[in-house]
Amino acid sequence: MFSGHRRLHIPEILASDSARELYGLLKDADDWTRSIHVETGRDLDISVRDLEAMPAAERAELERSLADSSSDSLQYVFDTVRISAELEAGRAVARAMQSARDFINSRAFLDFVAAVTGDDRLAFADVMATRYLPGHFLTAHGDENPLQRRLYAYVLNLTPIWRADWGGILMFLDDDGHVAEGYVPAFNALNLFAVPQLHAVSMVTRLAQTPRLSITGWIHAAD
């Protein structure tokens, strides 16, 4: 099934207790970083705690200047904990987040992905947690990065209840920018797709009653 469009939606990927535990951890996490694409070569990562501590007028001015400055085709705003990067930099992350990183990098998981994709080049994965709040989005891009040898991207959705009209849909776009296929976030479902592949995350709407929480990243070939 993967071979057709080189993407797959796999429900119930984790044992339900594990998925619920991971969801609880992401829901309660308080070390999010807001990641904003400002313009080519200029991305802004700012602690959400620091952002929320800003005076309202200063914060509004920052958000306005960011909105005005970016006209690139790749734009995004979402919250993240870059688990792999933090660990590689020697900084601590919550134990369960480290467990998530270890699980995604386990031989069992990589072998599973190898079996699904028919690809035996998988060496390791980088892992981050993401949180999309109303107004957050990721515009169309392909994820290609030859230097990093990304083979596949994955998104493990962990929000228990989600509705399509809340947005946050992982959309795969055709050459004309239409939505060839989209996956509505579903609890404990793994979305897996080959890189490069044009995709986007639709803006989470104000209707959303809960954050869109995921563990996501790329699976790489050996260096």
Add this chain to the structure above:
Amino acid sequence: MGGQRTGSGEPRIDVRRVQVGLPPGRLESIWREQEQFAVSQASADLEDFITRALKAEGLEAQGALVLVRHGPGQRGLPPLSSAGRWGFALDLTEARRTMDGGLLLFAEPPGHVRGWRAEAGMMTLWRTQDPDLTELAPGSPDRITLLGQARALEV
């Protein structure tokens, strides 16, 4: 590891897309603001235009035609009852980028969607279920759509 896998199959929704062009003349309307969009009545010229476009597809309009205008932050469509009939949307504003939002999205159970960005003069026809229109991004241009229902022309 994992339950029943889905995705990447053939489309399961009943949707047709036809480029019919834009009606001549300026689009002038008196808009009535609602919570998620503004609505207006279609002019007689616009009714004539869509009648011809539908006829070419073997269809005729049924019931009221509604013009819908979405601005940034607005979303959704007025309710239609298209069971057993065709619903249609004619894009009346310029082609939009995917990132502008305002995508016409159709649900494909379980948990999948398929959809289209707006293209000037494109008529989307569907049966069995109504689409959703995604929220327009901040700073995006307005999207104006002619919305209605149709049935097969009796021969």
